[in-house]
Amino acid sequence: MNLKRLLLSFFAAVIALPVLAETRPAPSGGPDRVLSDHWYTITLAKEPYGYYNDRVEVRKGRLFYQNHVWKREEGAIVEEQLGTYSENNAALSPLFFNYHSTYRATEITIDGTVSGRTELTVKARRGSEDLPVIKRGISTRAFFSVVFPYWLGKVGPKLKTGQSESFLAVVEDNIDQGRAMLDGRVKADKEPGKFQVNYRGFDSYWWLDKNGVADRIEMPAQKMQVRRVSGAEEARRFLDGN
Numbered sequence: 001m002n003l004k005r006l007l008l009s010f011f012a013a014v015i016a017l018p019v020l021a022e023t024r025p026a027p028s029g030g031p032d033r034v035l036s037d038h039w040y041t042i043t044l045a046k047e048p049y050g051y052y053n054d055r056v057e058v059r060k061g062r063l064f065y066q067n068h069v070w071k072r073e074e075g076a077i078v079e080e081q082l083g084t085y086s087e088n089n090a091a092l093s094p095l096f097f098n099y100h101s102t103y104r105a106t107e108i109t110i111d112g113t114v115s116g117r118t119e120l121t122v123k124a125r126r127g128s129e130d131l132p133v134i135k136r137g138i139s140t141r142a143f144f145s146v147v148f149p150y151w152l153g154k155v156g157p158k159l160k161t162g163q164s165e166s167f168l169a170v171v172e173d174n175i176d177q178g179r180a181m182l183d184g185r186v187k188a189d190k191e192p193g194k195f196q197v198n199y200r201g202f203d204s205y206w207w208l209d210k211n212g213v214a215d216r217i218e219m220p221a222q223k224m225q226v227r228r229v230s231g232a233e234e235a236r237r238f239l240d241g242n
Contacts, residue, residue: 032057032058032059032060033057033058034055034056034057035056035057035058036054036055036056036213037053037054037055037056038053038054038213038228039051039052039053039228039229039230039231039232039234039235040052040053040054040214040226040227040228040229040235041226041227041229041234041235041238041239042071042224042225042226043224043225043226043227044222044223044224045223046223048072048238048239048241049071049072049224049239050069050070050071050072050239051069051070051071051229051235051236051238051239052067052068052069052070052235053066053067053068053232053235054066054067054068054149055068056150058088059085061088062085062086062087062088062095063085063086063087063088063092063147063150064083064084064085065083065084065086065144065146065147065150066081066082066083066084067081067082067083067146068080068081069081070239072239073103076103076104078101078102078103079101079102080099080100080101080102081098081099081100081101082097082098082099082100082146082172082173083097083098084096084097084098084144084146084147084172085097086143086144086147091140091141091143092143092144092147092150092151093114093117093140093143094114094117094120094138094142094143094144094147094170095113095114096111096112096113096114097110097111097112097144097146097172098110098111098112099111099112099172099173106126106127107125107126107127108124108125108126108127109124109125110122110123110124110125110172110173111123111124112170112172114138114170117138117140118137118138118139118140119135119136119137119138120135120136120137120138120170120180121133121134121135122134122135122136136180136181137180138168138170138180138181139168139181141167141168142168142169142170142181143167143168143169143170144169144170144172145169145170145171145172145182146172148167148169148184148199149214151167152186152195152197152206152212153212155186156186156188156195156208156212157212159186159187159188159195160188161188161189161190162187162188162190163187163188164185164186164187164188165185165186166183166184166185167183167184167185167186168181168182168183168184169181169182169183169184169199182199182200184197184198184199184200185197185198186198189205193207193208193209193210194206194207194208195208202219202221202222203219203220203221204217204218204219205217205218205219205220213228214226214228215227215228216228
């Protein structure tokens with residue numbers, strides 16, 4: 001995993017912040033509904049690097065979170081999609097996920113399923129090759145990394161200046177590196193609506209509006225910035241330069 005991919009996997013986890021109002025588990029057969037749908041642009045070293053869409057829904061009482069990224073690498077547009085299902089409860093208990101990446105002619109697909117809340121089974125396919133099945137134990141405290149914005153939307157506003165809270169995130173895209181979970185910490189800044197997040201060894205800074213939605217995210221050491229835009233058209237123009 002190169003640096004850019006690591007950064008994007010970080011932002012796939014903590015980037016999108018359509019931070020939602022807290023929802024309660026829907027009854028079986030309850031109405032499906034869209035909770036949030038936002039577009040963001042990504043700048044790397046002051047150059048347009050990519051954009052993404054985050055869409056969050058309740059489907060059959062479960063929380064569905066989809067992150068769809070387009071980024072420019074080595075002159076080609078790389079497209080990545082990550083979709084997860086979690087229990088719509090306070091623990092955001094992970095259920096299963098699907099990750100799909102297309103780079104030139106190569107496709108990578110990763111499917112993960114959580115059994116008994118403590119065992120993660122991952123099956124991956126690179127091109128036409130099936131990779132070995134991997135099983136890892138996870139904590140009942142852990143949630144899928146991409147769901148971090150939802151967690152932050154509930155926990156962040158409760159933190160007073162200087163207070164912090166730890167979290168455990170299930171890694172969706174690099175399980176082959178031997179770790180199923182990574183820990184992180186979020187700290188409330190003295191500036192209202194600003195939070196410092198440390199995850200995967202990187203610090204990032206988040207500015208949330210009064211509704212808990214991120215207006216921007218910055219990763220100073222990597223010279224990366226994320227900004228919320230009006231929609232798909234503005235995001236595409238940003239990367240195309242039009």
